[in-house]
Amino acid sequence: MLNLEEKAKKQFNKSLKDASEQEIYKLLLDLVEEKSAAMPTNESKRKMYYVSSEFLIGKLLSNNLLNLGIYDEVKEELAKHGKSIEEVEEAEQEPSLGNGGLGRLAACFLDSTATLGLNGDGVGLNYHFGLFRQVFENNQQNYRPDAWLAEPTWLNKTDTSFTVPFGKFTLESKLYEIEVLGYQQKTKNKLRLFDLESVSGDIIKEDSIHFDKENIKENLTLFLYPDDSDRQGYLLRIYQQYFMVSNAAQLAIQEAVERGSNIHDLAEYVIIQINDTHPAFIIPELIRLLVYKHDISFDESVEIVKNVVAFTNHTILAEALEKWPIDYIQEVAPEIAAIIQRLDALIKEEYPHNPAVHVIDGHQTVHMAHIAIHFGFSVNGVSALHTEILKETELKNFYEIYPNKFNNKTNGITFRRWLMASNPMLTEFIDQKIGTNWHQDADLTKLLDEANDEQSIQELQEIKQSNKVRLANHLERTKDVSINPNSIIDIHIKRIHEYKRQQMLALYIIYKYKAIKDGHIPETPITIIYGGKAAPAYTIAQDIIHLILTLSELIANDPDVSPHLQVEFIENYNVGEAEYLIPAADISEQISLASKEASGTGNMKFMLNGALTVATYDGANVEIAELVGEENIYTFGKSSDEIVRLYEEDAYDAEGLYYNEKIKHLVDFIISDELKAIGNQENLHRLHHDIISKDYFMALIDLEEFINLKEEVYEDYENQEDWTRKALVNIAKAGFFSSDRTIEQYNDDIWKLEN
Ligand code: 26Q
Numbered sequence: 001m002l003n004l005e006e007k008a009k010k011q012f013n014k015s016l017k018d019a020s021e022q023e024i025y026k027l028l029l030d031l032v033e034e035k036s037a038a039m040p041t042n043e044s045k046r047k048m049y050y051v052s053s054e055f056l057i058g059k060l061l062s063n064n065l066l067n068l069g070i071y072d073e074v075k076e077e078l079a080k081h082g083k084s085i086e087e088v089e090e091a092e093q094e095p096s097l098g099n100g101g102l103g104r105l106a107a108c109f110l111d112s113t114a115t116l117g118l119n120g121d122g123v124g125l126n127y128h129f130g131l132f133r134q135v136f137e138n139n140q141q142n143y144r145p146d147a148w149l150a151e152p153t154w155l156n157k158t159d160t161s162f163t164v165p166f167g168k169f170t171l172e173s174k175l176y177e178i179e180v181l182g183y184q185q186k187t188k189n190k191l192r193l194f195d196l197e198s199v200s201g202d203i204i205k206e207d208s209i210h211f212d213k214e215n216i217k218e219n220l221t222l223f224l225y226p227d228d229s230d231r232q233g234y235l236l237r238i239y240q241q242y243f244m245v246s247n248a249a250q251l252a253i254q255e256a257v258e259r260g261s262n263i264h265d266l267a268e269y270v271i272i273q274i275n276d277t278h279p280a281f282i283i284p285e286l287i288r289l290l291v292y293k294h295d296i297s298f299d300e301s302v303e304i305v306k307n308v309v310a311f312t313n314h315t316i317l318a319e320a321l322e323k324w325p326i327d328y329i330q331e332v333a334p335e336i337a338a339i340i341q342r343l344d345a346l347i348k349e350e351y352p353h354n355p356a357v358h359v360i361d362g363h364q365t366v367h368m369a370h371i372a373i374h375f376g377f378s379v380n381g382v383s384a385l386h387t388e389i390l391k392e393t394e395l396k397n398f399y400e401i402y403p404n405k406f407n408n409k410t411n412g413i414t415f416r417r418w419l420m421a422s423n424p425m426l427t428e429f430i431d432q433k434i435g436t437n438w439h440q441d442a443d444l445t446k447l448l449d450e451a452n453d454e455q456s457i458q459e460l461q462e463i464k465q466s467n468k469v470r471l472a473n474h475l476e477r478t479k480d481v482s483i484n485p486n487s488i489i490d491i492h493i494k495r496i497h498e499y500k501r502q503q504m505l506a507l508y509i510i511y512k513y514k515a516i517k518d519g520h521i522p523e524t525p526i527t528i529i530y531g532g533k534a535a536p537a538y539t540i541a542q543d544i545i546h547l548i549l550t551l552s553e554l555i556a557n558d559p560d561v562s563p564h565l566q567v568e569f570i571e572n573y574n575v576g577e578a579e580y581l582i583p584a585a586d587i588s589e590q591i592s593l594a595s596k597e598a599s600g601t602g603n604m605k606f607m608l609n610g611a612l613t614v615a616t617y618d619g620a621n622v623e624i625a626e627l628v629g630e631e632n633i634y635t636f637g638k639s640s641d642e643i644v645r646l647y648e649e650d651a652y653d654a655e656g657l658y659y660n661e662k663i664k665h666l667v668d669f670i671i672s673d674e675l676k677a678i679g680n681q682e683n684l685h686r687l688h689h690d691i692i693s694k695d696y697f698m699a700l701i702d703l704e705e706f707i708n709l710k711e712e713v714y715e716d717y718e719n720q721e722d723w724t725r726k727a728l729v730n731i732a733k734a735g736f737f738s739s740d741r742t743i744e745q746y747n748d749d750i751w752k753l754e755n
Contacts (some may be wrong), residue, residue, distance in 0.1 A: 002070065002074060002077055004016055004024075004031075004074070004078065004081075007030075007031070011023075011027060011030075013354070015081070017081045019083075021083075024083060024088045025061065026152045028061060029154070032061075036064070036068060036188060040188070042117055042118060042119040042187045042189075043119065043259075044755070045260070045269060046119070046270070046271065046751075046752065046753050047119045047271070047753070049120070049121055049252050049270065049273070050110065050121070050273050051122075051248045051272055051275065051282060052273065053244060054097060054124065054275070055097050055106045055107050055122055055124050056100070057097065058417070058575030058576060058579075059092045059094050059095075059575070060095075061088070061418055062085070063111075065180055066421050067182060069184055072372075074193045093147075094575060094610050096130030096148065096224070097131075097224055098224070098465055098577075099495065100495040101314070101494070102275060102314050104601060105314075105601060106124075106275055107414075108417070109743060110737040111416060111739070112117065112742070112743040114180045114183075114187050115183040115184075116740060116743055117182065117186045118187075118189075119187075120189060120753065121189050123193075123251065124399045125193060125194055125224075127221055128147070128195075128201060128222050129145045129147060129148070129223045130224050131143065131533065132144065132146055132533070134571055135572070136549060136569070139679060141283070141546075145201075145207065145223075146613075154179070155176045155177070155178055155193070156179075157174070158174075160175035162246070162250040162251070163241070164243055164246040165333070167352070168331075171196055171217065171220075172197070173194045173195065173243070175195075175247070177190045182392060183439070184439075189501065194252065201222065202218075203219060205467070211223070213235075213236055216236070216239050220239055224595075234328055235332065238328055238333075242336065250290065252270045253286075254291060256269035258584070262277070264284060264296065264304070266290075273750070274310070274311050274376070275308060276314045276315070277321070277322045280322075280369070281333075281336060282309065283371050283372065283376070284336045284340050286308065287301045287305055289700045290304060292335075305373055306376065307377055309375065311380070313369065313381055313382070313390060313395075313598075316389055316393075316598060317499065319607075321368075322369070323366065325364060326364045326366055327364070340371065343375060344358060347359055351401075354397060356397045357370060359371055369395075373405070377647055379395070379402070379407070380408060380611045382408050383620040384408055384620075385619060385622045387639065389644070390406065391406055394740055410620060411620060411737075411739075412601075412607070412737050413601050413737060414739045414740075415438075415740075418582070418605045418608060419608055422583055426467075426609065426610065426731070429459060429463055433450055433456065441740075443735045444732050445732050447728060450728060454721075462754070463610075464586070467583040468489055470583075470584065471483070471583075472484075478572065483527050483568060484525055484527060487526055487527040487566065488524050488526075488586050488714060489527050489585050489586045489587070490504055490528045490585075491529045491582075491588060492531075493531035493578060494532050495533060495534070496545060497534075497538075497541060497697075499592055499593050499597070500591070500592050500597070501696040501699055503544045503699045504684055504699045505528070505589060505591065506544070507663075507667065508703075508710055509555075509565075509567055510551070510666045510669045511707050513551070513565065513737040514665075516565055523718050524718065526566070527565075527568065528568070529568050530548055530569045533573065543690075544683070544687065545569065546680060546683040546684070547670060547684065550565040550679035550680075551567055551675070551677075552566075552569060554674060554675060556607070585609060586612070588603060588611040588614065589612065589614055590618070591616055591706065592618045592640055593697050594616045594617050594618045594642070595618065595622075597618045597741045600618070600619040600621065601697040604624070604734065604737035607628075608726070610727040610731050611722075612727060613634065613726070614636070614709065616636065616637040616702065616733045617637065617639055621635070623736070627730075633730075634712070634713050637701075637705060637706070638701055638702060643698070652695070654691065654692060654694060654698075654700055655692060656702040657695075658692045667691055667692060670688040671685055
């Protein structure tokens with residue numbers, strides 16, 4: 001018994017049934033604190049710091065209750081008093097401290113690190129406002145600040161503080177912490193978020209995401225940078241990065257000393273995994289601290305740091321690789337600029353005739369990845385294909401120098417959040433069929449025995465149906481959106497980017513709309529659901545959102561089509577929405593242009609929840625296809641080799657494809673009178689023009705094949721027994737994508753922590 005009723009009486013002087021959701025949320029937060037107080041921590045000599053500019057942790061209440069093993073008990077006690085845990089969950093503000101995949105991966109990794117009992121913390125920044133809240137107005141994306149820091153909060157203030165020496169001033173940091181509770185109380189780690197006392201929301205221009213960019217002391221941790229793959233406000237980003245890494249480096253050194261390090265042996269005590277290049281300044285910062293605070297020679301400092309830092313690459317998009325003019329770094333942190341120049345000199349001396357590997361190029365631009373590769377001991381990609389592309393193409397020059405540094409760590413997801421917390425019915429089903437061992441060791445292959453059991457297939461179908469009803473209710477309640485739970489649920493959710501090809505699916509929607517207009521009525525109605533945010537500076541991505549919203553309206557208002565096809569773009573897609581959407585999906589859209597998606601992790605979440613994947617041979621899709629077999633996935637499109645070749649030879653011809661008679665009328669529909677009557681001319685024309693003249697991410701190259709495949713998929717759906725059997729195989733084979741497996745590999749190959 002948790003005595004929630006008693007606690008409510010004591011704290012609020014009222015019975016649970018009269019307490020507000022907000023009050024119950026507060027009560028449960030205290031309960032978690034009480035229950036976790038006694039959890040052990042791992043005090044091993046060696047400790048891992050996962051330094052990341054993003055931790056997209058999502059809401060914490062259910063996850064913490066689940067990991068403490070009291071979720072069901074709490075749910076039942078609340079239900080007894082007429083309270084629903086789902087409604088209490090809605091009282092929690094979601095911390096959206098990440099843009100997308102990279103931030104969410106960091107959150108899954110924290111969960112797995114604690115669950116495996118390893119000594120490892122996350123280190124990042126305490127943004128006062130997370131990624132902007134997306135609102136749709138006139139079928140356009142708009143922006144609202146996302147204030148997540150309301151009381152009560154999981155965030156605890158500490159007394160820890162460090163001095164960060166910028167060029168123009170010195171700032172004192174403040175450390176905040178969020179506890180990370182391992183599953184079944186294995187160990188407790190921390191997410192450590194640095195902040196500044198002087199930062200203030202007062203400089204935000206009224207309910208917007210605009211603020212005074214010059215006022216560093218007041219804005220440094222105010223916002224998470226929303227621009228993935230874009231370059232604006234360079235200087236502020238460098239300020240943020242340096243503030244983050246200076247704190248992380250000082251914290252790691254301080255704690256190593258406390259555990260007995262004499263600094264010369266720092267690498268025995270500390271391993272720092274950097275999440276992409278965003279924290280790469282930690283390399284010169286560590287060197288600065290060793291040289292100036294610990295009197296170690298420059299050369300020895302470089303050698304020490306080389307054994308401390310390991311780098312994960314998450315992108316092959318050239319435009320997302322961080323490069324900063326040395327002037328900017330000089331302005332923000334002159335000592336760091338000087339150290340980078342010394343590091344560059346070392347490299348130039350060693351490789352005078354290999355300018356591709358220099359740290360500072362001929363335009364005086366610093367290549368962050370080059371620092372991380374030369375002065376770290378490990379470089380990893382995030383899926384098998386991605387790592388191969390890094391070695392053979394993108395980072396070939398480095399692979400030739402350091403073949404042993406390169407390794408692959410295929411991404412994973414935590415099953416605690418993405419199955420146990422978000423899909424309780426499927427969890428229960430798996431427990432009944434194969435027992436609960438998989439909670440510790442994510443092997444679900446025993447489920448394959450159920451493939452020929454009609455009863456099991458039937459149950460699985462019913463679970464999917466219930467999850468569709470649950471999604472429909474959730475969307476009705478929270479977003480005023482109605483969907484048909486008896487339709488095929490087909491989902492494309494992720495950041496909006498041309499390479500992810502939301503626009504290709506939109507062209508399919510146009511195809512389907514026209515087909516229905518011509519009398520080809522699908523047997524089962526289809527609901528296509530999108531979700532995702534576009535970076536504010538990414539014009540074409542905004543245009544793609546506009547196209548989809550406009551199509552959605554056109555279809556909804558057309559009585560010939562709307563009973564058979566619905567298109568919904570879910571506003572403000574985030575972790576919480578994903579938790580409802582993914583369990584309800586029949587079809588998972590993973591249709592990026594081959595070679596461009598480093599891994600993808602949504603693909604894994606859908607597979608685990610029994611959706612069938614429509615996939616290009618990209619990122620971890622390749623590994624999913626290998627695991628489930630071609631008969632249990634729908635693959636299509638040009639290979640990554642072919643795409644890489646097209647780019648190298650500059651041989652892609654968008655215009656030529658456009659003149660294909662099957663394609664032209666679909667693309668031209670973007671600027672049709674019907675659509676322009678609803679939408680905005682400028683957006684639609686710009687997108688149309690971009691697709692026919694440039695189409696840099698090749699939406700047209702796989703379109704015909706995609707359309708044919710989509711038709712086949714919907715047809716296959718009609719045989720529910722076969723379909724569900726395929727879904728079962730997908731679930732059964734998803735064990736490989738547990739982030740526990742990923743973290744074990746990081747630990748075996750890179751971190752080498754004792755547990
Ligand atoms: C860079 C420079 C300036 C401003 C912002 C940025 C920036 C910010 C965020 C660049 C990239 C990101 C985020 C990248 C990201 O989320 N990558 C995704 O990482 C996932 C986890 O490994 C992969 O599954 C996805 O394939 C990859 O796209």
